[in-house]
Amino acid sequence: xxxxxxxxxxxxxxxxxxxxxxxxxxxxxxxxxxxxxxxxxxxxxxxxxxxxxxxxxxxxxxxxxxxxxxxxxxxxxxxxxxxxxxxxxxxxxxxxxxxxxxxxxxxxxxxxxxxxxxxxxxxxxxxxxxxxxxxxxxxxxxxxxxxxxxxxxxxxxxxxxxxxxxxxxxxxxxxxxxxxxxxxxxxxxxxxxxxxxxxxxxxxxxxxxxxxxxxxxxxxxxxx
Amino acid sequence: xxxxxxxxxxxxxxxxxxxxxxxxxxxxxxxxxxxxxxxxxxxxxxxxxxxxxxxxxxxxxxxxxxxxxxxxxxxxxxxxxxxxxxxxxxxxxxxxxxxxxxxxxxxxxxxxxxxxxxxxxxxxxxxxxxxxxxxxxxxxxxxxxxxxxxxxxxxxxxxxxxxxxxxxxxxxxxxxxxxxxxxxxxxxxxxxxxxxxxxxxxxxxxxxxxx
Numbered sequence: 001x002x003x004x005x006x007x008x009x010x011x012x013x014x015x016x017x018x019x020x021x022x023x024x025x026x027x028x029x030x031x032x033x034x035x036x037x038x039x040x041x042x043x044x045x046x047x048x049x050x051x052x053x054x055x056x057x058x059x060x061x062x063x064x065x066x067x068x069x070x071x072x073x074x075x076x077x078x079x080x081x082x083x084x085x086x087x088x089x090x091x092x093x094x095x096x097x098x099x100x101x102x103x104x105x106x107x108x109x110x111x112x113x114x115x116x117x118x119x120x121x122x123x124x125x126x127x128x129x130x131x132x133x134x135x136x137x138x139x140x141x142x143x144x145x146x147x148x149x150x151x152x153x154x155x156x157x158x159x160x161x162x163x164x165x166x167x168x169x170x171x172x173x174x175x176x177x178x179x180x181x182x183x184x185x186x187x188x189x190x191x192x193x194x195x196x197x198x199x200x201x202x203x204x205x206x207x208x209x210x211x212x213x214x215x216x217x218x219x220x221x222x223x224x
Numbered sequence: 225x226x227x228x229x230x231x232x233x234x235x236x237x238x239x240x241x242x243x244x245x246x247x248x249x250x251x252x253x254x255x256x257x258x259x260x261x262x263x264x265x266x267x268x269x270x271x272x273x274x275x276x277x278x279x280x281x282x283x284x285x286x287x288x289x290x291x292x293x294x295x296x297x298x299x300x301x302x303x304x305x306x307x308x309x310x311x312x313x314x315x316x317x318x319x320x321x322x323x324x325x326x327x328x329x330x331x332x333x334x335x336x337x338x339x340x341x342x343x344x345x346x347x348x349x350x351x352x353x354x355x356x357x358x359x360x361x362x363x364x365x366x367x368x369x370x371x372x373x374x375x376x377x378x379x380x381x382x383x384x385x386x387x388x389x390x391x392x393x394x395x396x397x398x399x400x401x402x403x404x405x406x407x408x409x410x411x412x413x414x415x416x417x418x419x420x421x422x423x424x425x426x427x428x429x430x431x432x433x434x435x
Binding site: 060061063064065066067068069070072073076077080081154157158159160161162165172176185186189190192193196197200201204 | 225284287288289290291292293295296299300377378380381384391394395398404405408409411412413415416419420423
């Protein structure tokens, strides 16, 4: 423990690198998840039954097969089919597909919760389907989506240490190195838990601000 | 490429791991269900000096990664077998989620029920045991089911503390027989086959209780 602090100060640049990788994986994974959530969520409300069925199938597949298996499959099994991805790419893809499937349910539910009369009024004003979605339905749905998306985003952040298991040099990986070089196991892991907690708090605060902004834009209660 | 024979050969190992995964899920969820209720009651009805720290600790556990908690518990709590430790960490982690579920369920019990209890001057213990909790449990059954399914899908993490669950077995088989494709695809299929019907059942239950 005596040499933990000097060792820690020497390790700061490496820890900063690890933190950057963790943030990168979180941001890229969340971006991919967001795109998929919108695509799958809106497709699963399509008027065409085959489109709806296909979207549901994809969602159930990625929700049902466990993130851990998906990540390991991409890392270990995919190369046997002749495709090799960088470890970080495997991680981002697994996070994006898995959380995108969960997020699509959020999008679907939020769009369904916008009162039907809003759509009818937009039709009465002569708006086309795309304009209706963009100017009337989605702005109101957004205010409902932010809170569940916040939970998913924290979940996604908490899933990133998994990437260290497939050799991504993230925060967990770097602190594990620090732990084995100093032998200060308890201090290292407590530091790691504290850092993740800090990241989660920052994410939550950011999402709370987004939620207030979305509510204000939709003219709802609680917005500023 | 996909090798059917390798897949058949990998099946017994994967299924054996599935048994461990299932037992870990059931035991972990039992711990979470009981501890979660205790946490909810302490936060809801306990003295402030206890409720506040419990709330803070639960928030901390909820916002930090399960994997890191497993690593930390593995080195900080010596003397426990890996499966026991794994079940306890899973249970504590999910208890912090379930306590929120119980809290919402308790809050959803109509205020008139409390008032009726006061009017009948029922003792506090009876109010909770005979009036509030039975109604709250009915409210929370669907979300509890959803959390059981997510816990099932998170048990592969126990492999990092050497519990021989399904993903651990798939990994071991894949590396010794050079059959990752078959072993991990089987593991994914087993997860899908087991969790999908459960999610459908939970959704039905949800729809039924909503009326």
